Amino acid sequence: MDQVRLGVIGYGNMGRSHVKYFDQVKGLKFTAVADPDPKETELLVKEHGVKAFTDGYELINSGEVDAVLIATPHYDHPPLTLAAFEKGLHVLCEKPIAVTAKAAQETIEAHKKHPELIYCGMFNQRTSPTWRAVKRLIDEGAVGELIRVGWTIQGWFRTQAYYDSGGWRATWKGEGGGVLINQCPHNLDLFCWFVGQPKRVTAAQVGLGKYHHIEVEDEVNALLEFENGATGTFVTSTAECSGINRLEIVGDNGTIIAEPGKPVRLLRNGTPTREFLATSPERFATPSRDTISIEPGEKDPGHRGITENFINAILHGEKLIAPAAEGILGLELGNAMLMSGLKHQPVDLPTDRNAFEGVLQDLIKNSTFKKREVKNTGAADLAGTY
Ligand SMILES: NC(=O)c1ccc[n+]([C@@H]2O[C@H](COP(=O)([O-])OP(=O)(O)OC[C@H]3O[C@@H](n4cnc5c(N)ncnc54)[C@H](O)[C@@H]3O)[C@@H](O)[C@H]2O)c1
Numbered sequence: 139m140d141q142v143r144l145g146v147i148g149y150g151n152m153g154r155s156h157v158k159y160f161d162q163v164k165g166l167k168f169t170a171v172a173d174p175d176p177k178e179t180e181l182l183v184k185e186h187g188v189k190a191f192t193d194g195y196e197l198i199n200s201g202e203v204d205a206v207l208i209a210t211p212h213y214d215h216p217p218l219t220l221a222a223f224e225k226g227l228h229v230l231c232e233k234p235i236a237v238t239a240k241a242a243q244e245t246i247e248a249h250k251k252h253p254e255l256i257y258c259g260m261f262n263q264r265t266s267p268t269w270r271a272v273k274r275l276i277d278e279g280a281v282g283e284l285i286r287v288g289w290t291i292q293g294w295f296r297t298q299a300y301y302d303s304g305g306w307r308a309t310w311k312g313e314g315g316g317v318l319i320n321q322c323p324h325n326l327d328l329f330c331w332f333v334g335q336p337k338r339v340t341a342a343q344v345g346l347g348k349y350h351h352i353e354v355e356d357e358v359n360a361l362l363e364f365e366n367g368a369t370g371t372f373v374t375s376t377a378e379c380s381g382i383n384r385l386e387i388v389g390d391n392g393t394i395i396a397e398p399g400k401p402v403r404l405l406r407n408g409t410p411t412r413e414f415l416a417t418s419p420e421r422f423a424t425p426s427r428d429t430i431s432i433e434p435g436e437k438d439p440g441h442r443g444i445t446e447n448f449i450n451a452i453l454h455g456e457k458l459i460a461p462a463a464e465g466i467l468g469l470e471l472g473n474a475m476l477m478s479g480l481k482h483q484p485v486d487l488p489t490d491r492n493a494f495e496g497v498l499q500d501l502i503k504n505s506t507f508k509k510r511e512v513k514n515t516g517a518a519d520l521a522g523t524y
Pocket of ligand 1: 147148149150151152153172173174175192193194195209210211212214232233234260261262304320
């Protein structure tokens with residue numbers, strides 16, 4: 139095979155954004171699209187000569203594709219993924235790979251039965267030069283044993299108009315959550331990519347519809363604890379417009395401070411912190427320290443980078459940047475934060491996946507929320523929002 143016939147399932151905001159760069163991806167042949175509204179895909183049929191379907195499962199069963207890119211609302215990701223594997227198709231799934239860790243696990247188990255297929259998650263922030271620099275430093279041992287990690291993420295500001303733009307958005311039934319399941323899957327994935335999954339969410343505060351007319355969370359403050367005693371904080375909101383996005387990873391050997399758009403700073407300790415504090419005879423001394431500033435520089439290939447990597451993995455066995463199976467770690471961490479915040483109690487990881495399913499089903503069953511009239515303002519330009 140020298141070309142991968144790719145079908146896009148879900149031609150909304152994100153499906154459209156993906157299609158725009160397809161002609162730049164070597165080895166990708168765009169052959170099919172599925173969306174319930176044929177008017178939306180009419181132009182694609184004319185311009186790209188693709189086959190259009192009104193349902194993702196029709197596309198999967200059509201024989202027109204070798205691989206699918208799933209860009210529907212989240213709850214549909216696992217059943218479409220399972221159907222694609224059954225049909226012997228490679229899967230590139232938008233984030234999150236599922237709404238619950240339980241559903242994600244089912245896709246991972248199904249994939250194990252088809253190891254010849256590629257299963258990739260659209261965790262496009264893994265290609266960001268800033269986050270790649272952080273990952274490289276950690277892998278090189280620049281931080282050493284983790285002491286503390288803190289991430290304040292206020293770059294996900296969303297208006298009420300955004301939440302009103304789709305019937306499924308920001309409802310328990312249609313989306314399964316708010317900022318943790320829609321915007322933060324990127325950060326939760328990176329968080330686990332950098333420092334692993336904590337063992338416990340010791341406490342989380344989640345604000346349900348605190349700043350917007352929605353029923354799901356638009357603010358989260360979570361305290362975390364790691365196996366070695368290291369601590370963490372994860373703070374986010376869709377109602378703060380500062381754009382602050384600051385990650386601090388503190389370890390025995392050094393500290394990383396990263397903010398997209400700025401150089402990544404590594405504060406290196408001359409002597410590991412713990413050794414110094416235990417052995418220094420001085421009362422107010424600190425370890426010697428130097429600062430390295432890393433200019434990320436390179437351009438971020440973003441979504442195209444992940445799609446290229448997916449195609450190259452199929453055609454040439456290239457190593458995946460974002461194997462979908464890794465997506466369960468951040469997803470489960472988000473599930474745990476939500477459960478901790480709602481129940482006002484600590485939640486251990488790995489979580490009791492049935493317990494979270496129960497919590498979510500209760501939220502759906504007991505929902506009395508009335509969504510405002512959905513305003514269909516057409517597809518939005520997502521550039522700069524992810
Ligand atoms: N990676 C990123 O940076 C990023 C950014 C935005 C959205 N997303 C993800 O993309 C997904 C879609 O988000 P969106 O903003 O594009 O939503 P959207 O509502 O704009 O688009 C979803 C589309 O899927 C269609 N659809 C629903 N069920 C379908 C089915 N069974 N078969 C075919 N089409 C179906 C809908 O009609 C709609 O056109 C979400 O999971 C979201 O988290 C990812």
